[in-house]
Amino acid sequence: MSDDVAIDRALQPGDLLHCPHCRHWHALTGNPTAEHEYVRAMLFFECRNGRYFAGTIGGRSSYAVKRAAGLEERREVINGKTSV
Numbered sequence: 304m305s306d307d308v309a310i311d312r313a314l315q316p317g318d319l320l321h322c323p324h325c326r327h328w329h330a331l332t333g334n335p336t337a338e339h340e341y342v343r344a345m346l347f348f349e350c351r352n353g354r355y356f357a358g359t360i361g362g363r364s365s366y367a368v369k370r371a372a373g374l375e376e377r378r379e380v381i382n383g384k385t386s387v
């Protein structure tokens with residue numbers, strides 16, 4: 304599989320972001336328990352004890368992002384069962 308290929312798709316929690324600081328991949332984390340919806344939509348990544356804004360859920364990042372292994376399979380199953 305080619306899971307090391309950068310993608311340009313809507314951001315989701317758990318996606319891996321190509322870090323502009325250390326050039327490693329960091330998982331995106333959200334704020335699922337935040338009170339306000341716009342805060343819950345924010346995604347961050349952590350590097351060198353810092354926390355950086357990556358983008359919003361469903362939006363785009365200015366950095367290279369890839370789907371974490373496993374999440375993509377689950378996403379396909381969900382899409383397969385969802386018929387609008």
Ligand SMILES: [Zn+2]
Pocket residue numbers: 322323324325326327329349350351
């Ligand atoms: Zn980093």
